[in-house]
Amino acid sequence: MPFSFPPSIEPFVLPALYIVILVAVFPLIAGYIVLLERKVMADIQVRLGPMRVGPHGLLQPIADAVKLLIKEDIIPAKADRMVFWLAPVISVVTALVALSLVPFSKYFFVADTNVGLLFLLSITSVGILGIILGGWSSNSHYPLLGALRSTAQLVSYEVALGFALIGGLMVAGTLSMQQMVHAQLEQQMWFIFYQPVAFVIYFIAALAETNRTPFDMPEAESEIVAGYHTEYSGFRFALYFLAEYANMVVVSSIAVTLFLGGWLRPFPNVRLLDFLNYAPILAMFVLAFFVFLGASRERRPIDKMGLAGLGAVCALIGLLFLVPAVLDWVQGLFWFVLKVFLVLYTFIWIRFTVPRYRYDQLMRIGWRWLIPLAMANVIVTAIVMILF
Amino acid sequence: MPESILNGLFFYVLAVVILGGAIMTITRRNAVHSAIWLVVTLMGVAGLYLHLNAEFLAAVQILVYIGGIMVLFLFVIMLVNLDEAAKQRQFNRQWSLALICTLVVLVEFGFFLMRGAGSFAFAEPGQGALKPNTELMAVALFQDYLLPFEIASLLLLVAILGAVLMAKKEI
Incomplete structure (x- = not known):
């Protein structure tokens, strides 16, 4: 290892990093859980849900957050x-x-x-x-x-x-x-x-x-x-x-x-199902496929580009998982x-x-x-x- | 030795939190504010337990005292109309007598502190032997001291029955 921390603080470095990641990323995830909730609600009530901000309303949580932050x-x-x-x-x-x-x-x-x-x-x-x-x-x-x-x-x-x-x-x-x-x-x-x-x-x-x-x-x-x-x-x-x-x-x-x-993973002791270990890669590529499919159906060019970019990111993450x-x-x-x-x-x-x-x-x-x-x-x- | 300095620092910070919270608890006029400061004090006590490697006790302290008892305290405070009480006089005007009593206690404490100064030391946190905290607690409660534990639970049951009896208008 080219660089290492002194032993007195070494056990705290990784947890501190994880804390920063959690605090920074979690509000975003919470925002997207709200979007998921609204989309599932719309689906159950036979509606479309948020569709305006970003393709399929994907940027809605960010718009909501900005609105809440600048409110009186x-x-x-x-x-x-x-x-x-x-x-x-x-x-x-x-x-x-x-x-x-x-x-x-x-x-x-x-x-x-x-x-x-x-x-x-x-x-x-x-x-x-x-x-x-x-x-x-x-x-x-x-x-x-x-x-x-x-x-x-x-x-x-x-x-x-x-x-x-x-x-x-x-x-x-x-x-x-x-x-x-x-x-x-x-x-x-x-x-x-x-x-x-x-x-x-x-x-x-x-x-x-x-x-x-x-x-x-x-x-x-x-x-x-x-x-x-x-x-x-x-x-x-x-x-x-x-x-x-x-x-x-x-x-x-x-x-x-x-x-x-x-x-x-399901059945972690069954050798026969070891292929499940590659599920993250598969999930990423399937996700990328559906996002590209969605991009081809979008009308507005900006939505098309946004979705295509998202699909490219998914595919890249899938490649990284290899x-x-x-x-x-x-x-x-x-x-x-x-x-x-x-x-x-x-x-x-x-x-x-x-x-x-x-x-x-x-x-x-x-x-x-x-x-x-x-x-x-x-x-x-x-x-x-x-x-x- | 940075370890022991850190230990001492933790202790004094927690002591300040506990004592400060306790003083604020008894001096606030608003009952809800008192309850909030009492929560701070109880948190400090939990911190002390944690400082002594008694994780189980610390977790239970927070769970029972803050999550249970203080929540019920606040529940009762909100149900009872305290606006009237806040306007009334809450302290006795007996400064002179209180001052004499406090001085006597202060002298007493000072005397004992002077005499026994040599025997004061920080409690040593338990070493590796205390590791399975929960198991040790369980063995102590349910094997070594089973009878006292059961008697205590019976007493609590009697208290609960009494409270229900008093609260119910007809049985």
């Missing part, structure tokens, strides 16, 4: 200014810190502590403070109602969420996020097949934790305008939005890591991101399929069904593990 920043006259300022910061900081514990691949992770999952849960539970304080400091009725609803909901569903995770943890035998993936490699089984009940409970509780439909009472538009962030505008609103989507990614990542094999070292590095990341996006797609799918619950129904589901079921799952798992 309004603070209500009777708001508690300090807390009003602090609340979105708490939300976004906790959401981004939680990303640091997510094992994106064998090589790409910021930190892997021996209490990883517990830390993730505790950090996300601090994020609730951002919602409560934001609703309270606005000094307005609807935000306060939204904050109260979300507090009750989050506290109730956190219990079920925790018990569902315990089921998975008992099989994994570790709290470290990387070790969980290795445990699934060693036991040659995704834990969703050992713990299907826990996975379903976790998924429902995660929907409630991230305030997604059918549990989006805290921000139900038809009842309380926009809930806790009604009085927020411009950049502060953008921060809440970013935190919400970061939380979605974090809960999906936990589901993928604990139940769906993390960054492992280098074995790069492919090895990208391998885990590809499968992890693919799985996370499948879970996110399910979130979005459910949002536009299932109507919102009433508040008492929400509480009944949480306390009467999910928590006892999750407890029973833990007990049954323990008995089975002792017996066999």
Whole structure:
């Protein structure tokens, strides 16, 4: 190696680099998840969705971000200014810190502590403070109602969420996020097949934790305008939005890591399926093919050129993956991101399929069904593990 | 020795955060502001645990105290109308008596600090033996001290039942 860091700072160099990448790239990714959500929504409602900014609305997230940044920043006259300022910061900081514990691949992770999952849960539970304080400091009725609803909901569903995770943890035998993936490699089984009940409970509780439909009472538009962030505008609103989507990614990542094999490819122990290792290359070239196909159908020359350029970039990345070292590095990341996006797609799918619950129904589901079921799952798992 | 200096620095920064947060907690007039400063204090305590290599305890401190108890505190504060309380007098006007008491305590503390100055040292973080933090905790709670643990949980259950009984109008 021609250049190396002194040993005292060497272990911090890569994590610091990853932190910079995550903080820099994640807002962009969140913007494109929003675009994905709008496109899937449009598809389900038989519309086209955003089509104007860029080819197929591909530049819409950037236009949205610019709009939010240059909007007037309004603070209500009777708001508690300090807390009003602090609340979105708490939300976004906790959401981004939680990303640091997510094992994106064998090589790409910021930190892997021996209490990883517990830390993730505790950090996300601090994020609730951002919602409560934001609703309270606005000094307005609807935000306060939204904050109260979300507090009750989050506290109730956190219990079920925790018990569902315990089921998975008992099989994994570790709290470290990387070790969980290795445990699934060693036991040659995704834990969703050992713990299907826990996975379903976790998924429902995660929907409630991230305030997604059918549990989006805290921000139900038809009842309380926009809930806790009604009085927020411009950049502060953008921060809440970013935190919400970061939380979605974090809960999906936990589901993928604990139940769906993390960054492992499907059937990692079957030699016969080793060709799946080349899936990233194939995916890139297929993507490039479809983008070129789309480019040939565009009318405006600028769209044609934009899409062709995107296709060329995809093809180039595909060519880059042909280098074995790069492919090895990208391998885990590809499968992890693919799985996370499948879970996110399910979130979005459910949002536009299932109507919102009433508040008492929400509480009944949480306390009467999910928590006892999750407890029973833990007990049954323990008995089975002792017996066999 | 940069290691030990760094350790000391962490400790003092955390100590300032904890004590500063605690002072702010008791001096704010607004109950929500007090709660926010209490969160800062609890965070500092979690930092101290982390500093002593007790990761499990630090994570549970944040999860239980900040994610659970403080959230419920804020919930209750928002439900109760505190505008009235904020207008009322919140402190007793007994400066002279308080001053005497504080001075006595200060002298007492000073005396003990002088006498035992030699025995003060930073707590040493556990070495490699503390590594499987969660397992050690589990063994301590569920094997070595199972009976006290169960008694404590029974007490908590009784407290919960009492709270439900008081909250419910008819049973």
